[in-house]
Amino acid sequence: APATVPMELHADEPGGHVSRNLFGQFAEHLGTGIYGGVWVGEDSKIPNVDGYRKDVVDALRKLDVPVVRWPGGCFADEYHWREGVGPRDRRPVRVNTHWGGVTESNAFGTHEFMNFAELIGAQAYVAGNVGDAPPEEMASWVEYMTSPTQSTLANERRANGRDQPWQLPYFGIGNELWGCGGNMRPEYAADLYRRYQTFVKSPATQHIDKIAPGANVDDYHWTDVMMKVAGKFMDGLSLHYYTIPGNFEHKKSATDFDENDWAETMQKAHYMDELITRHSAIMDKYDPDKKVALVVDEWGTWYLPTPGTNPGFLQQQNTLRDALVAAIHLNIFQHHTDRVRMANIAQMVNVLQAMIFTQGDRMVLTPTYHVFMMYKPFMDATHLPLDVESPIYRHGDWSVPQISSAAARGKDGQVYIALANLDPEHAAPVSIKLDGTAARRVSGRILTAKTMNAMNTFAEPDKLVPTAFDGAKIRSGRLSAELPAKSVVVLELH
């Protein structure tokens, strides 16, 4: 029998604030991420609210999405906001050069996005174009969205149907300037960032946080230069890291994988912890007071596209493996609350590690969606230290701590503990010494399945859903539980 994993919870040593924005999402003009996935138009036969799919809106509202990033991604640095406002039948049709070479109707523009964010109750995080637009475009866009005045731009917004300014708490100055955003060196990008951000002005009525374009994976030099040259001009610095079994040129299947691929995926997801630690250490040099947030505004799995789909649409299935990847990330972010104050999974609907799939009028919630649902109590919670002496799960060349965890005191005052057992073959008995809480009862939810690649499909949409977990109990100040192999568990102490 596997040895019991010892843990100790310190419920009386509250840590940092777990920002609700750690559970954010990203929606790009990519494949059917927006068109078909979110927006079908008012005339569609698919049930909709003012053009937005009703099923998707309802599912997102249930999730309490804190923040959505839009319109890209790579799309952002070729996007010209003026083409997406005014009468839809007069908006220019463009080619989406990054994603599949398909036409972009511009039917979903500023009003459609900002109203969508309001509809689902999320904050807006808009990414501006540094790549192929002058700073004036960014400045006028921000004025159009946020100005309470009678300026020509504000009145144009009113004429287009929106009287009050929208709330725009976050604005990104470009995306991946090291790559699709312009193939810049960090020295150049940092100077350009300084210039562009100068013209992004908060109106008197609200504050707009400026997020600087950040590093790719382990490009620590990028973070160093950005912080050194431009650190004092930013509220956040971005970081992008995708979990890619294989490598970027030779990715592996989303559904057809063995334990070796599973272990590789787990180890690579866990790498996020080292990335955050090392980028944060560089930021600490220039910003010891931690004023600048590290914003992980793209993360998630990236596999081969689903066979038969347009490879430029980045469509992939989502299995129990993705649920574990989501749990690993959401736990890691909570261990870095001093620096990581926003994260956005890529992406919301139909793209990469999607929360939701749509096809025609049908919708499926993915295992990843269900993990986010289980983690809702951690939004705006207070982190609690949980010491874990995790055994190492190994397979082939890959290894990773077997137990991924996070604990917090929720806004409701209750203690929550998230535990994921990354071993796909062996259960993990755990024993948690409970310090600082007199809890006597525990309830929980679990997401698991018999097979590593269990998934939800349009034919069987509810194959993998969270269920009640009754495998935990509290006796004499100790919580013991048996975590099934390949499972995500969230416990609530009473």
Ligand code: AHR
């Ligand atoms: O999420 C897909 C793409 O990945 C984004 O457009 C880009 O920023 C990243 O390379």
